Amino acid sequence: MTLLRQWGATLGKWAGRPVARVQEDSGDPAVRSVREAAARADWSAVREVLEARSESDDRTELLWAVADTAGVERWIDAVVESESDSALPRLVAGIRHISWGWEARTGARAKDVSREQFEVFHARLRTAEQRLYEAAEREPQWTSPWYGLQVSGRGLEVGQTVARRRFEATVRRDPQHLAAHQQQLQQVCEKWGGSHEEMHAFARSSAFGAPAGTQLGQLVAIAHLEHWLSLDSGQDAAYMRRPEVTASLRSAAEHSFRHPGFARRGAWIQVLNTFAMAFSLAGDRDGAQECFRLTDGRVTEFPWYYLDGSDPAAAYRRLRSSSGR
Structure with a gap:
């Protein structure tokens, strides 16, 4: 991916x-700032950048900038535990586990991916889904948890019906969410x-x-x-x-x-x-x-x-x- x-x-x-x-x-410039903050494990700075952006398609690129930063998984769980009522660290942890999962799977064709790689891939995606659902429960109006669930769901092969429901949940909150539509387009590809x-x-x-x-x-x-x-x-x-x-x-x-x-x-x-x-x-x-x-x-x-x-x-x-x- x-x-x-x-x-x-x-x-x-x-x-x-x-x-x-x-x-x-x-x-x-916020993308570079949030990536650098994530790289130095500065949650306060990451949160400041993310909270300054509307919870919609506008936040998607910032979230992936954090999620694609190596090592985030080593410190984000501690933030989740320390902020038990907060959705944002759970959202970041969920998106990071999606990216981390695809790192394990790699972009190779399925026939070239080992069973061990698939096991790690699916385990990380399941953790992602847990965190994203937790975020969605804490912030019912947010789009990003549902968008993240679209991505994890494709990797877990949840099927067309579940995938459609997750897409609809995203666009009910942000009807022109481009990344959500891109994900659903991939979902209905041959x-x-x-x-x-x-x-x-x-x-x-x-x-x-x-x-x-x-x-x-x-x-x-x-x-x-x-x-x-x-x-x-x-x-x-x-x-x-x-x-x-x-x-x-x-x-x-x-x-x-x-x-x-x-x-x-x-x-x-x-x-x-x-x-x-x-x-x-x-x-x-x-x-x-x-x-x-x-x-x-x-x-x-x-x-x-x-x-x-x-x-x-x-x-x-x-x-x-x-x-x-």
Whole structure:
């Protein structure tokens, strides 16, 4: 599993255009601050950063910044015990155990993961679920515990019905929670027991059911990329070049980042990177050029690792050049 992080990098210039570099974080200085506080086991500083952010999609990246920091599991349980009525340390412990669980499993194919690795993976995810439910009980209106349960549930293979309930619990509290929708889109993908038809229907209904300017338009592009990934060589390119795919991408773009109400906050650069890749593969040069111009060399790991897992920025540069940008 790749937990997406994007930290703003200083961009150089070459040949009149930005040098494409992968961003670890979104450019939010709070992400770096909370990561550094977690690394030095400074719970007071971690709590201060997290409590300053609304309990919604806005807090997701901060939580993963803490969760992906090595060693958090060594001190967070003591905080949980000392703050018996507090939801926040339980939330952090839960998200950390998800990340720690995937560290044990690794990103290898299931057939290449040992039984021992799976046992550790599942044990850590079960601990995560316990902590997340405890957080949800203490703060019933919070979205993050339910979003975390979406992620842990996929690893534990809780099934489509339970996964849907967890997604619905998240979006009842934050209807446009982008990360929650991304998780549910993965849940209904063919590779996770869903189907192409269900995946595309979910992407369309979520994107166009939201107000114009929504970042949820990204779901339409992700769905086409997931469909493309599932096909054999030759069939994949033919799929992306279908006129109805191009029309679908353009419609989603109009409802999303091309709309005046599109908010340049949170994951907006990732949204544009996703459309850049999808338009490029669809052969829509104008759409691709627009997205490459707007991203201005800022590359997010997702979705470019689909093309080059070791160097997403190289994949971005190749398609940017192909688009004529």
